[in-house]
Amino acid sequence: xxxxxxxxxxxxxxxxxxxxxxxxxxxxxxxxxxxxxxxxxxxxxxxxxxxxxxxxxxxxxxxxxxxxxxxxxxxxxxxxxxxxxxxxxxxxxxxxxxxxxxxxxxxxxxxxxxxxxxxxxxxxxxxxxxxxxxxxxxxxxxxxxxxxxxxxxxxxxxxxxxxxxxxxxxxxxxxxxxxxxxxxxxxxxxxxxxxxxxxxxxxxxxxxxxxxxxxxxxxxxxxxxxxxxxxxxxxxxxxxxxxxxxxxxxxxxxxxxxxxxxxxxxxxxxxxxxxxxxxxxxxxxxxxxxxxxxxxxxxxxxxxxxxxxxxxxxxxxxxxxxxxxxxxxxxxxxxxxxxxxxxxxxxxxxxxxxxxxxxxxxxxxxxxxxxxxxxxxxxxxxxxxxxxxxxxxxxxxxxxxxxxxxxxxxxxxxxxxxxxxxxxxxxxxxxxxxxxxxxxxxxxxxxxxxxxxxxxxxxxxxxxxxx
Amino acid sequence: xxxxxxxxxxxxxxxxxxxxxxxxxxxxxxxxxxxxxxxxxxxxxxxxxxxxxxxxxxxxxxxxxxxxxxxxxxxxxxxxxxxxxxxxxxxxxxxxxxxxxxxxxxxxxxxxxxxxxxxxxxxxxxxxxxxxxxxxxxxxxxxxxxxxxxxxxxxxxxxxxxxxxxxxxxxxxxxxxxxxxxxxxxxxxxxxxxxxxxxxxxxxxxxxxxxxxxxxxxxxxxxx
Numbered sequence: 001x002x003x004x005x006x007x008x009x010x011x012x013x014x015x016x017x018x019x020x021x022x023x024x025x026x027x028x029x030x031x032x033x034x035x036x037x038x039x040x041x042x043x044x045x046x047x048x049x050x051x052x053x054x055x056x057x058x059x060x061x062x063x064x065x066x067x068x069x070x071x072x073x074x075x076x077x078x079x080x081x082x083x084x085x086x087x088x089x090x091x092x093x094x095x096x097x098x099x100x101x102x103x104x105x106x107x108x109x110x111x112x113x114x115x116x117x118x119x120x121x122x123x124x125x126x127x128x129x130x131x132x133x134x135x136x137x138x139x140x141x142x143x144x145x146x147x148x149x150x151x152x153x154x155x156x157x158x159x160x161x162x163x164x165x166x167x168x169x170x171x172x173x174x175x176x177x178x179x180x181x182x183x184x185x186x187x188x189x190x191x192x193x194x195x196x197x198x199x200x201x202x203x204x205x206x207x208x209x210x211x212x213x214x215x216x217x218x219x220x221x222x223x224x225x226x227x228x229x230x231x232x233x234x235x236x237x238x239x240x241x242x243x244x245x246x247x248x249x250x251x252x253x254x255x256x257x258x259x260x261x262x263x264x265x266x267x268x269x270x271x272x273x274x275x276x277x278x279x280x281x282x283x284x285x286x287x288x289x290x291x292x293x294x295x296x297x298x299x300x301x302x303x304x305x306x307x308x309x310x311x312x313x314x315x316x317x318x319x320x321x322x323x324x325x326x327x328x329x330x331x332x333x334x335x336x337x338x339x340x341x342x343x344x345x346x347x348x349x350x351x352x353x354x355x356x357x358x359x360x361x362x363x364x365x366x367x368x369x370x371x372x373x374x375x376x377x378x379x380x381x382x383x384x385x386x387x388x389x390x391x392x393x394x395x396x397x398x399x400x401x402x403x404x405x406x407x408x409x410x411x412x413x414x415x416x417x418x419x420x421x422x423x424x425x426x427x428x429x430x431x432x433x434x435x436x437x438x439x440x441x442x443x444x445x446x447x448x449x450x451x452x453x454x455x456x457x458x459x460x461x462x463x464x465x466x467x
Numbered sequence: 468x469x470x471x472x473x474x475x476x477x478x479x480x481x482x483x484x485x486x487x488x489x490x491x492x493x494x495x496x497x498x499x500x501x502x503x504x505x506x507x508x509x510x511x512x513x514x515x516x517x518x519x520x521x522x523x524x525x526x527x528x529x530x531x532x533x534x535x536x537x538x539x540x541x542x543x544x545x546x547x548x549x550x551x552x553x554x555x556x557x558x559x560x561x562x563x564x565x566x567x568x569x570x571x572x573x574x575x576x577x578x579x580x581x582x583x584x585x586x587x588x589x590x591x592x593x594x595x596x597x598x599x600x601x602x603x604x605x606x607x608x609x610x611x612x613x614x615x616x617x618x619x620x621x622x623x624x625x626x627x628x629x630x631x632x633x634x635x636x637x638x639x640x641x642x643x644x645x646x647x648x649x650x651x652x653x654x655x656x657x658x659x660x661x662x663x664x665x666x667x668x669x670x671x672x673x674x675x676x677x678x679x680x681x682x683x684x685x686x687x688x689x690x691x
Contacts, residue, residue, distance in 0.1 A: 053576065056608035060610070060611070061612060062612075063612040066610065067531065067535065068531015068533070069529075069531050072531055132528065132530075134528040134534075136573060164471065175474075176474060179475070180474075183475065183478055187482055191490070200568065201498065202564055203561075203565075203569060204569060205493055205494055205497055205498065206568070206569040212485070212489045253477065253481070259485075260482065263489070264489065267571075270571060271539055271557070271560050271562060271563065271571075272560065273493055276489060276493060279488070332545075336545055336546055340572075340573065340575035341575065342576075344574070407575075413547060418605055419605040422605060
């Protein structure tokens with residue numbers, strides 16, 4: 001059964017475009033293209049927000065780009081614009097490929113995708129002009145959230161159709177992750193909306209629900225979307241059965257079961273009930289099993305070769321490393337140093353950019369030639385994209401992480417003034433800004449390559465350029 | 468794993484479990500928490516937010532103040548929160564029951580604000596906060612868009628900021644806070660957790676060295 005999926009070595013020359021060249025393809029390309037634009041926009045906003053951390057006067061007069069808002073805008077554009085478009089489109093594509101069918105319900109998906117982007121754009125405008133909710137990962141103003149939920153449902157319908165309409169009964173790891181992500185997002189999103197914005201729960205419970213949501217959005221939506229791509233691409237490009245594939249199901253259930261419980265580690269020492277933090281610490285440690293399984297399964301990617309594997313392997317390594325650091329910093333003795341510092345931000349950025357986005361990039365490099373029927377326009381831009389993005393992610397993590405350690409150490413010394421902490425960390429924060437510039441440049445490389453590829457004439461049989 | 472129905476039900480159950488455990492569980496524990504009535508003072512705590520402070524919380528929220536400021540004091544011995552004079556005691560869940568949108572925060576690029584209006588020995592007053600918002604300080608940006616630069620017609624407005632040095636407006640001009648700035652400052656001045664709840668003093672710690680002798684509040688950060 002496994003062999004049906006994994007024994008289909010996809011040598012670059014054997015790439016065939018999807019049989020579907022109709023509306024389904026347009027929908028996927030629309031989602032990927034808009035995701036690309038959101039990614040560039042979020043990188044610009046992240047750069048602004050990163051400059052403001054060390055130079056607070058930067059754009060301070062600009063009410064709609066004051067630091068709190070710039071940060072929220074960058075995060076929202078990234079999560080709802082980039083992941084919400086590109087991650088979702090790739091998950092739909094994978095489900096269709098596994099089903100052996102073209103995208104069904106593509107009118108629903110197309111309408112949904114248009115309104116999703118409209119909703120995200122209105123949401124960003126809402127944040128900029130005073131509707132922000134200040135809940136991590138859920139900064140979008142309340143009024144736009146039902147629209148996003150409805151349009152997500154329309155897009156996801158295509159995924160459900162592909163899943164239920166699959167020709168073979170058998171299901172693969174990429175199925176589980178894609179389907180899980182598809183269903184889990186609306187549940188998380190609607191619960192968080194109702195309990196935090198429409199009928200807010202009382203007092204500190206808001207922080208508990210917010211922590212549960214933000215962690216859930218990462219472990220139950222973003223990470224599974226990325227992993228679905230990795231589990232789909234690695235066996236195809238490496239041309240082999242994934243090692244230790246029997247454990248993949250355990251790894252999946254471990255993530256789905258425990259992922260939602262780890263959010264409380266950000267509440268350590270605070271006014272929320274202590275058991276929430278304790279449970280989160282336990283869950284974060286047990287979750288290490290999931291990371292081990294993912295690493296064991298996706299190991300063949302590290303043998304390298306194809307472009308998509310390079311991206312995915314970087315992503316997998318970052319994912320596993322990030323999980324390990326999450327578990328370590330969840331421990332109270334470590335959290336007392338890293339809590340509330342730039343170290344937290346380093347972890348978040350490393351997960352979002354280094355792990356999830358890198359895996360999505362890899363999947364995209366594999367998928368686009370098959371969706372669009374064109375090979376990537378420029379190999380140089382692909383190489384530049386990888387080098388800049390990898391360097392940017394590492395630099396960002398190291399700089400923010402070090403700044404966080406210095407800051408955490410100083411915060412624990414009651415005599416260290418905030419002005420001094422700012423001076424001590426300034427050099428590292430400047431490094432983080434440099435990293436954001438690299439990320440922005442890399443994103444522009446990708447966007448340029450993507451759009452020139454689409455603009456180029458569709459190719460016939462020759463697909464040598466496909467990674 | 469072959470069955471689609473099994474996958475769906477399993478995912479739903481796993482999700483439901485974390486929802487039930489964390490959200491419903493903590494709600495069952497704290498959802499009905501009531502204010503604490505103190506006989507000797509003849510009042511109950513915490514107090515509800517005055518209207519302008521509640522409006523100010525919305526300003527605090529949509530400007531994203533929480534991206535640099537927390538509103539939670541951790542227990543003495545865990546971090547330097549109490550030693551820095553951010554509060555005399557750890558924050559407890561009851562402190563927040565009347566906050567419409569709780570802003571615990573996640574980053575301390577700036578100081579904690581849980582008890583900014585109740586700090587000892589001296590808490591900032593409205594004028595201090597207005598000047599801080601208008602001019603910024605250290606790592607904090609200036610929020611000058613919350614203020615109006617007006618021409619003085621007749622006499623100087625009662626609300627005009629008393630500014631000196633680089634912030635001083637040119638002759639004939641004055642800096643007047645907008646309603647939003649006023650509400651925001653009202654909100655900050657409502658952040659006072661000096662009342663001591665019984666649950667804020669849990670059983671003695673296991674490590675007496677760390678917890679038995681909380682250092683006296685230094686107040687060193689109060690004016691930062």
